[in-house]
Amino acid sequence: MQSIILGAVQGLTEFLPVSSSGHLALFQHFFSFSTPPIFFDTIAHLGTLLAVVFYLKKEIIHIFKTLKEKQTIKLVLLIIIASLPAVIAGLLLKDKMEGIFSSLYLVGVSFIITSVILFCTKFFKSDKKDISRLNWFDALFIGVFQAFAILPGISRSGSTISASIFRSLKREDAFKFSFLMSIPVIFGAFLLQFTEQNFNLFNGGMLTNLTGFLFSAVFGFLSLKIIERVLIKGKLHYFAAYCFVLGVLILIFM
Known part of the structure; x- marks a missing residue:
């Protein structure tokens, strides 16, 4: 049951700008999840990788x-x-x-940082650049935001989409570039953890990991639909309140 819940949480929160790793860390703390959290997080990320590849299959096929x-x-x-x-x-x-x-202190502070980043998008217009006008500085700028999302509580999608908006990228192209650039990072993280000596598919139970993978893939696809619609409507900052309140509650009750 825990693998189902955590897989669903991973899928929903990986692409919504609310930090999947932060939520998994919270569930690990409060429910004492028995599977090593880093490895389960990696397996669940593989499920969301499948979701984003399927969702952006037209763009990926066009690239090839x-x-x-x-x-x-x-x-x-x-x-x-x-x-x-x-x-x-x-x-x-x-x-x-x-x-x-x-x-948990780091998770709480990171959620608050995510809320600030998301709220700032309200004050930026993102209708100047399409994806063909991106330059190396834009890519590096967005990449630095993605690097900070290695911390639980910092949303990867929220950070990279926000950074794209800060660089005036059109919202639909911010969506595409953010999730296209997530593919090598998620896959690389999986390979890195999978090749570690102490980790294999049977760590914590093969059924547990497979269940988490499947649920994260399904819910990941659904969350992609949600975030695309929210982003196109210019409502990304709505998620700032959730992240701020969650971060404050963590700091108060940790």
Whole structure:
């Protein structure tokens, strides 16, 4: 039952701008989830990876079909640039992640930071650039925001979409670029954890991990539909209140 709940939570919160890792850390703390939290988080992220690949299948197929075209090559390079800060942060902090996940104080503060980032999008117009006009500085700027999302409580989607809006990217293109750049990072995180000596598919039970994977994939697809509609309507800042209240409650009652 816990794997079902956590898989659903992972799927819903991975793409909604409310931090999946922060919610998983909270569930781990309050429900004493028996599976190692970092590995389950990685397996659940693999489920959401499947969801985003399926959701953006047209864009991904187009990239492969036009891989020799200049504009596509530029997009791929920008995705790589945007992914580098998160890769570096992940490698530097990989030995400290268990401790980071167990710090409710950090989770609470991170949720409040996410709320501030989301609220700031209310004051930016994002109708100047389409994805073809992104440059290397835009990609690096967005990538740095993604790197901070390695901390539980900092929303990856909220941070990267907000950063895209801060760089004047159109909202529909902010959605596409944010989730396209999530693919190599999520896949890389999975490979890194999967190759660790102490982790394998049977850690915590194969059925538990498979259930979490499936539920995170299904609910991840649903949350993508929700966040796309919210973003297009310019209501991303609505999630700021939820993150702020949750962060304050964590700090009060931890």
